[in-house]
Structure formats: structure tokens, C-alpha cells
Amino acid sequence: MSAKKNKTAVQAVPKKPLGERIKKDIKKNYLLYIMLIPGLLVLVLFKFGPVGAMVIAFQKFSAFKGISGSPWVGLDQFRRIVKDPYMLKLVKNTVILAVLSVVVVFPVPIIFSLFLNEVRNRRIRSTVQSASFLPYFISSAVMVSILYTLVSPSYGLVNKIIEFFGGKSIFFMAEPGWFRPLYIILQIWQTFGYSTVIYIAAMMAIDTEQYEAADMDGANRWQKMWYITLPSISSSVIVMLIISIGNIFSVDLDRILLMYNSSVYETADVIQSYVYRIAFDSAGFPDYSYGTAVNMLKSVIAFILVIIANKLAAKYSETRLF
């Protein structure tokens, strides 16, 4: 009894109730909170709101009846997923592409920014950095068109080079085995400049005294890169890695649809292209509920992966996203 009293006394002393504290804070910083309202509205309406609409995965959704009028079917759509004969292939293709995206694509901008940071001429460094950022603004349609032109078996530069050296022309866009490498190459080309900007910004914040101390200790460039630069940007790297893992199943659908043809079906058909065909490119009546259920499953797996990655990051590097 006395212990309980003591505990209550301890709890009551240091903090005021949360509501009171919030009220006080709002009163004190009301202008900041007013500024926050538009952002919050955008977040609620365009981020949280659509997530709520995913309940149609538990309905037999009709566009006319809407969410409130469509009948509820429980887990029927998810049972269909389990029975869907394509699901295994789709999950396999999606996971392989996703893992490649993280394993191959993720390190490239880190390595690039480490090397770029070693360039002493500031003008060259900024020019290269800007140039590497440019592909980020090129649309997938243009990018795939450029790829088609480059690897065309009839007139593509790549095949001309292969033939020049006595090789046989390869129809890259029709080879199932080449779909993933080409997809990853485009991914790297398009995104590495963007990530580089973030890493370079992190490198700019490193205290130069560390490098001076390393110079005095006789460290060479590789050692400085390995023992100073890389550990100093580790927080940024971890955050970017967690974001990448969060996006692990978010393949670039535009790019896939543009690169997709009958020949590469075996490797190119992923969960997103399947959902797209069911919900938006259906030959018959679109099945929005099933499409949403498939997509929801994908999102749940991605969410679990982010949580795990965040926990591991916190445990091993003392850095976490949330």
C-alpha cells in the first residue's frame, strides 16, 4: 500500500498531464502550429486517407456503390491469393528484382560519392555531381527508348560493338535473362546521382580536423576514406538503407511495363504488373478488390521488413529511422 502511494507520488511530481502540456505548447507556438495545418491536411488526405481506402481488399468493391455500399467478403480475396497459380512466380520475380535493387543499386552511389569526394578540384567535382544527377529527371519512357535504341539487334550501338569484335548480335530486350540486369542498370543510371547528393552533403559535414589528424598519423587516402569518411556518413547510409528496404517491393512499374513483352514474361511479370493488369488494364470487368488485396499483402511484407531493418540498425549501429 505504501509502495503504491510512493509510486503515485513519484509519477505526479515531475510532469503535468500530456493534454495540458500540448495545450501550453500550442499556446506558446501557435504560429508554428498554424503553419503546420496545411502539411497535416496533405498528410491526412493524401497519405493516410488512401490507406484507409485499402479496406476494399475485404469487400467485393463496386465503383458505383463505393466503400460504404459495397458488400464485405472478409478474407475471401486473400484466400484467392493463396490459390492463385501465378502468385508464386510473381512473388519470386518481385523478390529477386527487389533484392537486386538493394544489393546492387544501393552501394553504387556510396562508392561513387566516396571517390567523388576525393576529387580536389571543386569545379570538376560539382560538374560531375550535377551531371550524375541529370538522369533523375528523365522519364522512364525516354529512358527505355534510349535503351531500346542502344541495344537494338538491328542498329543498336551495343550490338554493333559486339559484332565488331566477332560476337553474335544479342536481342537483349527479348532475352528473359537480360531483363533483370537491364532493369538494374537503368535503376542505377536514374537514381545514383540523387543518392550521391545526400552522401556528398553528409561528407561536407565531416570535421576537417579529423583528416588533418589522420595526415599527421601518416594515413593514406584509402585509409582516410575507410576509417574517417565512411564511418562519418554511416548514419546517412543506414537511413538510406532503411528507406531502400521500405521501397524494396516498389519496383518502377512504368519501366517494367515499357520493357515488358511476351519473350521476357518469365522474369518481368511482377506483383505490380499483375495488379495493374487486374485493376486497370483488365480485358473484362476490373477486379479492384483482388488487386488491392494483392498489393496490400506486398505492403505488409515491406512494412515488416522496414521494422526489422530499423531494429537491426538501432541494435548494431545506434542509428534508427524512427
Add this chain to the structure above:
Amino acid sequence: MNKKKVVSLLLATMMLGGVLAGCATTAAAPAASAEPAKEEAAAPAAEGEAAAPAAEASGSGTPGYEGDGGEFSMYLRSTFIDWINDLEWYKVAEERTGVHVNYQRGADEEDATYPEIDQMVLSGTLTDCALAKQDQANVYGMQGAFYNLKPLIEQYAPHIQAYLADHPDYEKLITAEDGAIYGLLTENANALKSSIWFYRADHFEKAGVDPASIKNVDDLTDALRTLKEYYKDVPNYYPLNGREEVFRFITLFNCGNSADDSGVKGFYYNNVEWGFDPTAAYDMVETMKLWYDEGLINPEWVAGAFSEGDWEGAMWEGRGSISYDFYTRPATFNLAGKDYDPDYNMQILDFIADKDGNPVRQQTPTLYNEKRATVININASEETAKDIIQWIDYFYSEEGQTLANWGVEGVSYEETPEGRKFLVSYNDELAKPDGTMEWTFLSDRFTVCKPVEAEAFFSFNDPAVAEASVRLFTEENLRHGVNIIYNEEEATELATLTASLVDMSKAGMVSFITGKTELNEENWQKYVDDLKAAGYDRVIELQTEAYNNTYK
């Protein structure tokens, strides 16, 4: 209040306003963004002016028209709107009836318009009427989204009523499970014809190939070999060329789909013209592999990576000699062909017999286009619904059909002892730049839900194509696709099953043709078994069930 506070509050208010404005749904949006049917057409071509007397009898009193004018909005594929805007006869129809349609532009591609209709139904922003799939018309119609057209037709549309009486199969087809009619399907001009074979006559002559010698598949293969040998020095030359879908030779190998009382074979659901039976495609795959191995067929086309533009380039630039495609294509190729080669001469080949030398009936789409159902939004007023149905009804009257199929007498056609003859030339009218008024009668392009007159449709063509159409598109040579009515459950399950199954079956066949999978009995059986395991048998079962419900 200091300056910083004022600026902060002002900024926050502006941002809040922006967010709210972005969230607002405007029911009036369709009307606001609706595009009047060619306002700029106020400066008509000379022929249009000549047709002016017809406009005197606008609204009530116009022969064939039961209404008294009106105005309504319609969501439509933007390409259709562009075509409508250039049509002289359409402008005359609006003048005669006093009806004005405010079109709301949809996606460029027809298939992309259907999800947009879903979204408009969901958000309550659908125009007064729209062109939907029959599936959409029936499913949303039964849920209350669209008018039941049956009472409207009975009350206001005598010509449609008469058409229904004359075509009981049509009435059955468009009647939903609850007995109502939610969408009016348009007659399908494409069902009057099929794709045709055409060839570079100049190539044939130079290579010493007699087109008359090509009677069956083996003859075709021999001709391809001769052409390949003759043009072996032309880089990337493949005598057999085409665009997009490569499995166009299904009828030659008896592996096309079919639907009759014995059952439904192959992919039929939403794929009537090009649907195939993959389990019966061994001979086709074997022959196509032969063509592929010998460089007789374009490998990029086989891979599914040869676009329309690629194909046109190849056929114009002399990198191809034979194609099987849309029947007006030879004329189109000839129009620009001389720019590439002074000898350029594309001609039409007779239909080729199958592998065993038996005549082949070319598959056509269905007689009624199930992707073009005119629906009336339930939110449209009764007066508007009446105006819409009476506007459509006009095109089922003799006067309306004459106008839509032939135009205005003395301007676009004349009556002769041999029948009607066009006074306008297909090539001259089609050569006019986009945005110019023209007398064209291409009934395969949607304008208004209406019947199609075969004679007018084929007559308005390049002379060579017109002649070949009459000669080739006979009942003996064509096999018309059959309209099958699917209920909602069947449609949903088929849509999901075929979403991957069709691609899977094509990928398998491409793999055999390109040699990635060895073509032998054992591998073929595995391919068929895989398809069955993935739901092919269920597709056949559902299609047959729907066919039986429709016709038995």
C-alpha cells in the same frame, strides 16, 4: 501584430486554401471541361456550305428525327472526338436535329477510357452519357448507375424499337440479367471484314515470285525463302513482317478460337478476333520456328518488341515484303511508298489455304462491339435522357443512316441507276490534314451508336482496297465472332484468369519459336499441362458455360 506574424498567417492561409482547392470535387467539371463539337467548324469547307439547305429543317420536323433538339455531355476517347470534329456529315446531323453534344475528352487509347469511367462513376462526375464496356454497363446499371433504356426506347425511339424487333439476338445480347437494357451496343464494322495479306509487288517481280503461286502455307514459305535469298544483302531484311501481336496466323493452322454448339475453344473472352487455342498450336509454332530459324520472319516481331512505327519503317524502307494486317493498310503504304522507292507497289494477296490446302475462313470480331456500349448516367435529367435516346434513334432511321453512311446527296454521293456512288474520293479526303472538315465514312471509327451499311463502308475506300474487299470479304471467307453474354461472376473470374494466362501461353510459344525451349512432343506436353494447371481448363469451362447460357 508584427510583420512576420502577418506573413506567416498569410502563407498558412494560402497553403490551406491550396490544399482545400485541390481536394474539392466539382460535379460541374465535366461541363466546364467539356469540348463543344468543333466550334471552330464555323468556317466550313465548300462542301459543308453546300449542305446548308439541309440545316433549315433543324429540330422537330426533320425526317427521321423524333425530338426537338437539345444539348448533353458525353465522355469519349479523345481520338474519336478529334475524328468527329472533322466530320462534315456529323455537323449536318447536328444542324438537322438541333442536338449539340459537349464532348469530354478521355484517354487516347480506347482501353484506357474504361478505368476512367470507373473513376467518374465512383466520384459522381460522369457526363450525361458515355461509351462503356458492356460489362460496365450491366454491372453498374443493375446497381443503379445508369438509366434503363428499355422504357426510353419504347416511348421515344421508334426506329431503335423497330431495330430491336428485327434483331432479337441483339436485344437478348444487350438485355441484362434483371431484364433491363443499360447499354446500347453499336454494330461493329470490323465484323464485316478480316485482316488481309498484302505484298510488295515490285519485290515479288524483282525476286521472280508469282503471287498467284501462293496458295497454301508451303507456297508461302517457298516465296519467303526466294525473297530472302534475293534480298540477302539488305541489312535486317525479313520478308514476313508485322507489328505487335505476332500470332496472326492462327487460322492457317486451325488453332484459332471458336464458339459454337460443340463448345468454346481457345481464348474467347474479350479476345474474339485474335484469341487462339494454345493447346492446338503445335503446327503453327513448328512452322513459325522454321521461319524464325531461316530468317524469314522478323525476330523482333516474334519477340513482341516490334511496334507499329518499326513495322511501317521496315515496310517502307524495303526491309519487308509481306504482311497480314488491317485491310486499308496497303493503300496507306502506297500513299507514301513512292517517297522511299519509285517502284513501290503494295498489292493485296488472296487468302491463303491452310497447311493441308483447305480454304481458311478468316475470323472476324463480333457483330456487335462489346466495348462500345452507350450508357446514360442516372444523374442526367429525364429530359436529357430523352434527348440522348432520340439523337441515337435518328441514326437508326433511314434518313439518319443515309446521312451517316453516304452523306448529303449531290454533295458527297449521287443516286445512279446502279445504286449510290460517292462523289468524294477516299484518298483526297483522307489526305486532308487533321483539323480540316472532310467527308469520310469510316464506320469502324465510333461516332454515334448506329447500324453500319456494308456497301457504303466498303465503297468508301481506295479503289484497289474497295475492289478487294468486295472480292475477299464474302460469307464463304469469313467466320464471324459470336457475342457471348457473361454474368458478373464469370466476367470477373475470366478477367483475373486471363490476366496472366494469355501472356503465359504467348511467352511459351515464343520460347519454342526462338529455340530457348526445344520444340519436341515432351516439352510441348509439359507446356500444355502447365497452362491447364494455371487455369486454362477453367477458362474453357467458364466460356462454354456462358455460351450455353446465351444460346441454348
